Every structure is written in structure tokens, then in C-alpha cells.
Amino acid sequence: MARNTIARIHPDAVAHNLRQVRERAPGSRVMAVVKADAYGHRIDLCLPALAGADMLAVATIEEARAIRRLGNGLPVLLLEGVTDPGDLAVASELGLELTVHHRNQMEALGRFGRQVTPRVWLKVDSGMHRLGVDQAEAAELHHRLLQLPGVERVNLMSHLACAEQTGHPLNTLQLERFDSTVFGLEGEHCLANSAAIFGWPAIHRDWVRAGIVLYGISPMEVGSGSDLGLRPAMTLTSELLAVNRVPAGECIGYGGRFVTPDDMLIGVAAIGYGDGYPRSMADGAPVLVNGRRCRLAGRVSMDMITIDLADCPDAKIGDPVVLWGNDLPIEEVARSAGTIPYELVCRITRRVRYRAQSARHAPGKVK
Ligand SMILES: *Cc1c(COP(=O)(O)O)cnc(C)c1O
Numbered sequence: 001m002a003r004n005t006i007a008r009i010h011p012d013a014v015a016h017n018l019r020q021v022r023e024r025a026p027g028s029r030v031m032a033v034v035k036a037d038a039y040g041h042r043i044d045l046c047l048p049a050l051a052g053a054d055m056l057a058v059a060t061i062e063e064a065r066a067i068r069r070l071g072n073g074l075p076v077l078l079l080e081g082v083t084d085p086g087d088l089a090v091a092s093e094l095g096l097e098l099t100v101h102h103r104n105q106m107e108a109l110g111r112f113g114r115q116v117t118p119r120v121w122l123k124v125d126s127g128m129h130r131l132g133v134d135q136a137e138a139a140e141l142h143h144r145l146l147q148l149p150g151v152e153r154v155n156l157m158s159h160l161a162c163a164e165q166t167g168h169p170l171n172t173l174q175l176e177r178f179d180s181t182v183f184g185l186e187g188e189h190c191l192a193n194s195a196a197i198f199g200w201p202a203i204h205r206d207w208v209r210a211g212i213v214l215y216g217i218s219p220m221e222v223g224s225g226s227d228l229g230l231r232p233a234m235t236l237t238s239e240l241l242a243v244n245r246v247p248a249g250e251c252i253g254y255g256g257r258f259v260t261p262d263d264m265l266i267g268v269a270a271i272g273y274g275d276g277y278p279r280s281m282a283d284g285a286p287v288l289v290n291g292r293r294c295r296l297a298g299r300v301s302m303d304m305i306t307i308d309l310a311d312c313p314d315a316k317i318g319d320p321v322v323l324w325g326n327d328l329p330i331e332e333v334a335r336s337a338g339t340i341p342y343e344l345v346c347r348i349t350r351r352v353r354y355r356a357q358s359a360r361h362a363p364g365k366v367k
Pocket residue numbers: 033035079159193194195209210211212213219
């Protein structure tokens with residue numbers, strides 16, 4: 001029998017989360033961000049639930065190709081544009097829309113000399129200083145882009161560095177800079193990521209870019225997706241391989257990080273950093289066994305973790321273990337590992353099997 005370490009993907013939750021985004025941003029069109037294989041949820045399992053989006057957005061041309069292979073006809077934006085000019089022909093063939101964040105990209109389009117897409121997205125750096133053209137050159141580039149073969153529209157985009165920190169002074173500064181940069185330029189505006197969709201309605205404008213919230217995860221620094229009316233799109237599950245009684249004063253796992261204060265019942269579950277469950281996870285991190293909250297005890301190994309079963313004394317070999325998802329907020333789990341949920345879902349490795357399954361039937365719900 002195959003190892004029972006499974007990422008259960010809930011397309012019904014993805015569809016629900018997209019509806020929540022629409023309710024929060026009723027006047028805007030929605031770009032569904034599905035980069036990094038739908039934030040580790042697998043694009044093939046999530047796309048059907050995103051049929052109601054106005055557009056998809058990815059980071060790489062390979063990700064865009066995967067979407068076209070699945071037969072999806074929605075507009076697709078390359079968020080970082082084309083990095084290798086040799087890919088412009090491919091972008092054209094796949095019918096992709098392009099971000100232009102640098103003068104070089106515009107010049108490459110000029111040299112290409114044929115239409116790639118009628119709609120280009122000019123990205124302005126409003127203060128994050130990652131990608132985007134300078135405020136001073138935006139008007140000139142906007143004008144020149146419109147003169148390229150087949151370009152009919154140039155939309156205006158920028159990205160916020162601190163949107164998840166409501167009230168951060170950089171937010172209003174970025175907005176002011178964006179507005180003054182694009183003043184008088186024709187084109188639709190797109191600023192809001194997930195955090196701004198839920199936290200800053202004033203900047204919704206023509207388009208919003210919804211990423212992490214589609215997967216039911218909160219972009220905010222505190223709380224979880226359910227506080228925002230979202231449902232987790234992934235429940236990561238495994239099962240107990242062993243249940244052992246360990247006397248007081250013994251070490252559990254590598255490095256002897258955890259020492260039993262008392263006689264303890266320790267469960268061993270089939271998941272580890274080889275599956276993407278981070279080695280940085282601290283003792284006490286929450287884990288559900290049979291739907292009951294237990295605590296990680298000892299260092300995460302490549303293939304296994306060890307769990308204090310004090311709160312699940314009747315646990316036995318084969319019992320279900322939930323690492324995050326239904327009834328166990330990934331936001332809380334990420335904090336125990338000193339990271340953010342974005343990283344946890346993107347890091348799941350190829351060894352984990354994926355299965356599409358309605359959220360109602362996922363193990364977290366079975367008590
Ligand atoms: C990934 C990404 C997003 C989505 O961010 P979320 O926080 O997941 O909503 C939006 N815009 C750009 C440019 C991105 O790279």
C-alpha cells in the first residue's frame with residue numbers, strides 16, 4: 001500500500017474563496033494568481049474552480065504553458081513579463097499578456113516587431129523597489145508601448161510592500177506615488193493583492209490580484225482565513241506509523257531536543273521535511289490526531305515526526321493525522337515554524353500525493 005501522506009485539495013473551497021473576493025471587491029475585475037503551481041495546490045486541481053475569474057496570473061512562461069495545456073482559455077498575465085526575448089514568440093503563441101517592468105522589456109518587444117498581445121501591463125515602482133519602472137520614466141514608456149505593433153491598451157500596475165500591515169505609512173506613500181505617476185495616462189489600474197482586497201477597499205480600482213486568499217489562507221499578520229470568511233483549500237494529512245510508551249527522562253528524536261518530563265505516549269506520523277513539513281517546526285507545534293489537538297515533540301526528521309499523544313490517549317497505528325487545513329489553521333502552524341503559510345504550501349515536495357476532495361469529507365472534519 002502507498003504511503004498515506006496526502007495533500008487533500010478542496011476545489012469547492014477555492015470556488016467559495018473566489019466568491020468571497022468578488023464580494024469584497026464588487027466593482028473590480030479579479031485576476032486569480034496561480035503561480036508556483038497554484039501556491040502548491042496544483043494548478044490542474046484548482047483551475048476548474050477558478051472558471052469565474054476574469055484572468056489568471058503566473059510568474060513564469062512554463063506555468064503559463066501548463067495552463068494552456070489544460071485547455072484553459074482565460075487571459076493569462078506573466079507577472080514579471082518575459083525575461084528571455086527568445087520567449088516572446090512563445091508568449092505570442094500561447095496568447096499571454098505581458099508585464100513590462102523595465103525599459104529593456106519594451107525594447108525587446110520593439111525588436112520582436114510583431115504583436116505579442118494587444119494588452120500590456122506597465123508596472124510602476126511606487127516604493128517597494130523590487131520590480132517596476134521609475135516614476136520619472138513611466139509616461140514616456142507608456143507612450144512608447146502604445147506605439148508598438150498590435151498594442152492597443154497599456155494598463156498600470158504596482159505592488160505594495162506592506163499591505164498586510166494596515167496603517168503602515170508606506171501604504172499611503174505608495175498610493176500617492178502611484179496616483180501621481182499615472183495621472184493623465186490612459187489605462188486600467190491594478191494595485192491590490194490579497195491583503196489589500198480584504199484590508200483596504202479604497203485601492204481596489206479596476207482590477208485586484210487575488211493570490212493566497214483563493215487558497216483560504218489569511219495574508220494578515222494575525223488571525224486566520226476563517227476570520228475573513230475563507231475556507232482552507234488544502235488539508236495536509238498523514239497517519240500514525242507507531243504509538244509508543246516512553247518513560248520519563250528519555251530523549252525523543254534527533255539531537256535529543258525533546259526530553260520526556262514524564263512517562264509519555266508518543267505517536268510517530270509519516271511526514272517530515274522530505275515532504276515539505278519544515279524542520280524548523282518548534283516543539284509544541286499543533287497537530288491533529290483523530291481530530292484532537294496534540295503537540296509536536298522532538299525534531300522533525302526527513303520522513304517522520306513525533307507527537308505527544310497526551311490529549312489523544314486512545315490513538316493507535318493507522319489513525320489519521322492532520323498537519324494543517326480543516327480545523328487546524330495553517331497560519332498558526334506557520335508561526336510555530338517561524339515562517340508564513342505561503343512558504344509552507346509552496347514547499348510541499350513531489351513525494352506527497354495529491355487528491356481533490358470536497359472540504360466536507362476531509363479528515364479534519366471527522367471527529
Ligand atoms: C504573488 C503576487 C500577488 C499575489 O499576492 P497575494 O499576497 O498572494 O495575494 C500579487 N501581485 C504580484 C505582483 C505577485 O507577484
